[in-house]
Amino acid sequence: MPVTQTHIPEWSDLIRADRVHGSLYSNPAVFEEELEKIWYRTWVYVGHESEVPSANDFVMKSIGPQAVIMARGEDGEVRLLQNRCPHRGNQVCTEASGNARTFTCPYHKWTFANDGKLTAFAFADGYEGQDMSHLSLGRVPRVASYRGFVFGSLATEGPSLADHLGGAAETIDRLCETSPEGEVEITAGFLQHRVQANWKFVMENETDGYHPGFVHSSIFSVADSGIGGLYGPKSTALTRSYGNGHTEIDLRPEFRRLGQPMGWFGTTVERLPDYATSMNRSYGTEKAREIMIDGTPHVMIFPNLFIAEIQIFVLQARAVDDTIQHVTALQFKGAPDLNRRLRQQTMGSVGPAGFLLADDSEMYERTQRGVAARTPEWIFLGRGEHRERDDADGFRVGHATDEVPSRGMWQHYRSLMEAA
Amino acid sequence: MQADCKDDTLLRDVEQFIYREARLQDEYQYEAWEALWTDDAIYWLPANDADIDPEQQMSIIYDNRSRIGVRVRQLLSGKRHTQEPRSRLRHFVTNVEILSREREEIRAGCNVMVFESNLRGETVWAARTEYLLRPEGGTMRMARKKVALVNNDRPLYTLSFLI
Secondary structure: OOOOOOOOOOHHHEEEOEEHHHHHHHHHHHHHHHHHHHHHOOOOOEEEEHHHHOOOOEEEEEOOOOEEEEEEOOOOEEEEEOOOOOOOOEEEEEEEEEEEEEEEEOOOOOOOOOOEEEEEEOOOOHHHHOOOOOOOOOOOOOEEEEEOEEEEEEOOOOOHHHHHHHHHHOOOHOOOOOOOOOOEEOOOOOOOEEEEEOOOHHHHHHOOOOOOHHHHHHHHHHHOOOOHHHHHOOOOOOEEEEEOOEEEEHHHHHHHHHHHOOHHOOOHHHHHHHHHHHHHHHHHHHHHHHHHHHHEEEEEEEOHHHHHHHEEEEEEEEEEEEEEEEEEEEEOOOOOOHHHHHHHHHHHHHOOOOOOHHHHHHHHHHHHHHHOOOOOOOEEEEEEEEEEOOOOOEEEEEEOOOHHHHHHHHHHHHHHHHOO | OOHHOOOOOHHHHHHHHHHHHHHHHHHOOHHHHHHEEEEEEEEEEEEEOOOOOOOOOOOOEEEEHHHHHHHHHHHHHOOOOHHHHOOEEEEEEEEEEEEEEEOEEEEEEEEEEEEEEOOOOOEEEEEEEEEEEEEEOOEEEEEEEEEOOOOOOOOOOOOOOOO
């Protein structure tokens, strides 16, 4: 099949049930099409409400290559603004975060309220008789949040966030239950880890249970970690595809088999007495014990939010071979002793120097260089096809090491890319 | 303070220590490098600024002595993929100063550039580095090393060598 770097063949020729064409990761024309059909259309995770806790707080975020200001207005509403002055296009904000009622463009002193409306401009007599009211900062037209997680869609119409999340919303519920107060907080600041690789290699790896025993063998061999066994051939953990591209590695069967509260975090309730007490008080001992055995989810919300048990990754696609992993420790409201350990564990594991993520990122970059080879043209994703099945809720599941998640992502990807 | 800074011998000892540490890093002498640390050591690469609170905010590296040991053993395992093959490295150290001295403890600072060549290509890293040095067992050791990368508020490629 001739594949040039400016032309995209039929999607059905590139995406099959058990394989995808390597050019999907390397063709800049495919990336441009993804921006229109995925990043600037579907729901994309932007930030968490706890990052802008007070009126007039703002934080700089992104939707794909686009900068987005997440700002809480005087009225308490969280809005997503584009960082572009409607006058001559200058950036109106260069701060990573802060508290501001207004943003003033330094070029000609146009000033905007944090809901985007133009409130003042220099030498007003030069615009006499002109309607300036339509000259606002661009706003992401649809903003919605689920349990504090704020998503934006650059399309004015489309499925609701609830429709988009579908069955995967339950994983976020499970995550919030880890807090005695039922709330996640994102307060520890982000590391930004850049890879010279396509965003889909990163997304697919997040719920690939086949690699950990090999890619992470160095850290498993030198540090106490129960992680390795979760992804072995005898694991009872499951891979799951929720539809709409959302996928999970459900580790609960393993944790339930072991039956150790806080075992999912490699610790015990005795070492986190304050947390255990708060959980028992909030949920009752029986339910608290279940929550503390089950642990937090390992779920990839398509296309860019990876909840990885103890931290979140926000994937930012910047170019066909340029992806940023924004990563921070999860923090659970009302759990200071747990939170301290979550920060310590996260710092060790992830980011540019992380014991785990530096090796994942090495694989992403080698894979990106690998697919530049012309043959074989395909990426083979057929692992576990013979043993996948539907669970009680009708979601596709397979063995912990099977490629059910990748197949689910690509099925959804194809439907988005084929849409008009 | 004034008198100490004029102490050419001490400055020279500090410089030689820093140069040696850089050479051990560049030449993968991981165990010899680990032996430079005191038992209460902290190896810190802050993120998003030079002066965050590492107990509350994410750092690129915030290793206590035990975690320094894990980092070294991971590099020695032969399976740390991001360092197999190893980055080819050279540290360039300049502007070495003794910043203060309290009894035996010396606070020293310097500017560092590192040229890294690996499978991805070439990467230049630049940092302000500060040390807390202490004589122990007849030799100088590091109790604290803080490496504030100039661009630690920006997206960074993998940094899996010892900096």
